[in-house]
Amino acid sequence: MPRPAFIALDGLDGTGKSTQHRLLVDWLTSQKIPVTGCVDPGGTAVGQQLRQILLFGREHQIATATEAFLFMASRAQLVAEVIRPALERGEVVVSDRFLLANVVYQGHAGGMDPNDLWTVGRVATGGLEPDLTLVFDAPLDVALARRDRTPDRMEERDLDFQKAVKRGFLFEAGRRPGPLRIVEAGEEVETVHRTVRREVGRLLAEFGWAVATEG
Numbered sequence: 531m532p533r534p535a536f537i538a539l540d541g542l543d544g545t546g547k548s549t550q551h552r553l554l555v556d557w558l559t560s561q562k563i564p565v566t567g568c569v570d571p572g573g574t575a576v577g578q579q580l581r582q583i584l585l586f587g588r589e590h591q592i593a594t595a596t597e598a599f600l601f602m603a604s605r606a607q608l609v610a611e612v613i614r615p616a617l618e619r620g621e622v623v624v625s626d627r628f629l630l631a632n633v634v635y636q637g638h639a640g641g642m643d644p645n646d647l648w649t650v651g652r653v654a655t656g657g658l659e660p661d662l663t664l665v666f667d668a669p670l671d672v673a674l675a676r677r678d679r680t681p682d683r684m685e686e687r688d689l690d691f692q693k694a695v696k697r698g699f700l701f702e703a704g705r706r707p708g709p710l711r712i713v714e715a716g717e718e719v720e721t722v723h724r725t726v727r728r729e730v731g732r733l734l735a736e737f738g739w740a741v742a743t744e745g
Contacts, residue, residue, distance in 0.1 A: 532738035534617040536658070537730060538570075538628035541666030542696050543685050544673030545715040546722060550666065551626040553723050554730060558622055561741055563734070566616035569626040571604035574611045580604040585683055592683075598636040598647060602654040605629065609655045622734065629655065630663055630702060630710070635684060638698025639691050662733045664726060665703045666715035670696055 539554070541547045548569075555567040572581040580600050583590060592600075605628070616623045629651040637644035652659070668676075670692060677685055703710040713725050731741045 532620070532734075534620050535622045535662075535734060535737050535739075536613065536617060536625070536660045537622065537733070538625045538630065538660040538663040539666065539726075540627050540630045540634075540663055541699055541713075541715065542668070542670075542673050542692065544676040545666035545668045546676070546719060547666045547715075548626055549719060550664075550713075550715075550722060550726050551624060553719075554726055555624055557723075557727060558624070558730075563739055563741070564619070564621040565624060566612065566621050567624045567626070568608060568612050570608055570628050570631070571601055573608045574604075576607045577604040588683065594636055594640045594642060597640070598632055598642060598650075601632050601636070602651060605632075605651070606654040609658055613658065614656075622739070625660070628660055628663065630665070630699075633702060634695055634698035638701065639687075639694035644698070644702070660709065661737075662729065663710045664713050664729060665699050665710055666713050666722075667696070667700065668714075668716040672716050 537554075539547050539551050551567065551569075555565055558565040570577075571584055572578050580603060584592070584597065584600055584604075608625075613623050613625070629648070632651055633644045633647045636642050637647045673696075674692070700712070703712050711729055713722060713729070715722050734741050
């Protein structure tokens with residue numbers, strides 16, 4: 531019996547993370563693997579309200595600590611309402627962002643202690659962590675150029691903040707090379723998707739799933 535698996539995709543906005551999330555869920559579905567896709571923050575009724583405040587609530591002056599805890603609250607609800615039930619059903623869960631984003635955005639870039647955020651984050655999720663997190667990395671100019679929509683509160687912050695985010699993701703991936711894998715995301719979408727299939731396929735094979743990574 532295959533084991534359930536929890537996979538997260540993360541990285542600086544503009545690295546193609548959300549596109550690859552959609553493609554990965556579609557690919558797993560085509561492989562006849564039961565999969566639940568979700569987005570963090572969001573994914574539940576409570577989470578959607580918090581997402582609106584966090585990303586688009588420009589009428590609010592949100593302190594960094596408040597921001598961090600609102601993300602944690604959305605994630606706690608997502609784990610309770612969506613992720614754990616799917617894992618208990620034996621499915622593969624693919625999340626567009628998870629705790630690593632808090633550690634990087636409010637920690638490395640926002641000035642909070644990343645280790646404290648890891649600790650608090652584990653409390654919020656009941657200790658649940660992804661089996662694999664793919665960290666999408668692209669040259670900063672490429673990532674910025676790909677942002678072809680009205681920026682949210684995170685995306686509109688200055689260049690120094692964006693650089694700190696990029697450094698933070700690379701730092702965390704460097705110190706946790708087992709569960710965190712860097713994906714070079716500056717290539718064409720299909721090239722990146724092949725890398726994603728290879729990394730995910732390797733994990734799922736270890737967990738007893740039959741996957742054709744070249745399919």
